[in-house]
Amino acid sequence: MENFHWTPVLFWLAVGLTLFPAGLAVASSNVRSVAHLSLITHFGIFTLLISLGAELPAIIYLILNLSLGVCILYGIDLFPIPAKPPARKRKIAVILPAILSAIIFLLLVGAFYFTPQPVADLFNDRIQPAITDQSLLLILIGVFFVIILISAEQLLRKK
Amino acid sequence: MNTITLYQIIGAGLFIFGCCGLLCNKNCWSSIIFMQLMAGGVIVNFLAVVRFCRAGQPAEMLTAVFIIGIMFAMIVFAIIFTLKVFLDESESNSDIEP
Numbered sequence: 001m002e003n004f005h006w007t008p009v010l011f012w013l014a015v016g017l018t019l020f021p022a023g024l025a026v027a028s029s030n031v032r033s034v035a036h037l038s039l040i041t042h043f044g045i046f047t048l049l050i051s052l053g054a055e056l057p058a059i060i061y062l063i064l065n066l067s068l069g070v071c072i073l074y075g076i077d078l079f080p081i082p083a084k085p086p087a088r089k090r091k092i093a094v095i096l097p098a099i100l101s102a103i104i105f106l107l108l109v110g111a112f113y114f115t116p117q118p119v120a121d122l123f124n125d126r127i128q129p130a131i132t133d134q135s136l137l138l139i140l141i142g143v144f145f146v147i148i149l150i151s152a153e154q155l156l157r158k159k
Numbered sequence: 160m161n162t163i164t165l166y167q168i169i170g171a172g173l174f175i176f177g178c179c180g181l182l183c184n185k186n187c188w189s190s191i192i193f194m195q196l197m198a199g200g201v202i203v204n205f206l207a208v209v210r211f212c213r214a215g216q217p218a219e220m221l222t223a224v225f226i227i228g229i230m231f232a233m234i235v236f237a238i239i240f241t242l243k244v245f246l247d248e249s250e251s252n253s254d255i256e257p
Contacts, residue, residue, distance in 0.1 A: 011165070018169060022176040022196055031188050034180075038192045041173075045199045048169065052210050057223045061202065064230040065195065076188050104172040 010051040017044025019104055031076055039069045166207035173200030191236065198229045 018041055025037035042065040049058035177197030181190055205225060 015169060018199075019172055019176075022173060025192070025196070026176050026180045026183065029184075031186050034184075034189050034192055038195060041196060042199065045173075045203060048166070048203055049206060052166065052206055054206055054210070057202075057206065057226050060223050061226050061230070064227070064234075065199075068195065068230065068234055069192075072188060072191060104168060 010047060014044050014047035014051055017041070017047055019044075032073070035069065035073050035076065039066065042066065042069060163207050163211040167204055170200045170202075170204035170207065173197070173203065176200075191233070194236070195233055198233060202226055202229065 021037040021040040021044065025034045025041065028034050028037065042062065045065075046058050046062040049061060174197050177193045177195075177200060180193030180196065184190065184193065202225070
């Protein structure tokens with residue numbers, strides 16, 4: 001574990017915590033679940049800011065956003081919007097965020113691994129990944145995490 | 160690709176998700192939440208640009224002030240919205256009573 005780099009771990013954890021709850025929030029129609037998912041997203045953005053090396057802004061961001069998120073959660077109870085018949089979402093509104101988050105995730109993986117190499121390097125060596133292979137394991141863990149999130153969302157929707 | 164590209168992709172993705180949410184959801188509470196998401200995307204992009212393009216210069220305070228400014232605007236917006244809902248509710252109650 002001495003040579004293990006924590007920055008990719010933090011980065012992919014932040015990506016998982018940021019993009020996928022955001023995609024689920026767009027797909028969800030329940031305001032309360034949107035608020036909960038946005039809280040997870042804010043924690044992901046906090047992790048992202050930490051991975052950028054900006055601790056003070058990250059802490060300020062987390063404190064302000066969590067307080068605002070909790071206020072919104074209570075506000076939904078205190079001032080409920082007059083009940084309209086819940087509009088059933090079209091299928092495209094659910095599928096589009098999922099496709100979008102998958103594209104962004106693939107774009108990120110591509111941007112992370114396939115760095116443009118000088119032509120001389122291509123003749124000499126085989127193509128080297130930009131970082132060690134340990135982060136691939138973490139990507140798989142991230143995918144697993146996303147599957148758990150999606151299944152939890154489905155279970156909550158059924159209840 | 161540079162590391163800044165990764166962060167910019169995430170920031171742009173968050174901003175797009177916020178826009179999609181704003182367009183898809185008509186609920187006012189949801190619109191505040193999705194505006195928060197858009198603000199998060201802007202902050203990530205801003206911090207990435209500050210970190211990578213102005214390397215070596217202290218940017219902590221600048222970023223902190225930027226974040227506080229955006230969040231302050233969001234909190235003011237939420238308070239105004241809450242007051243508006245509260246006033247609308249009290250008006251509708253006063254209509255019903257007599």
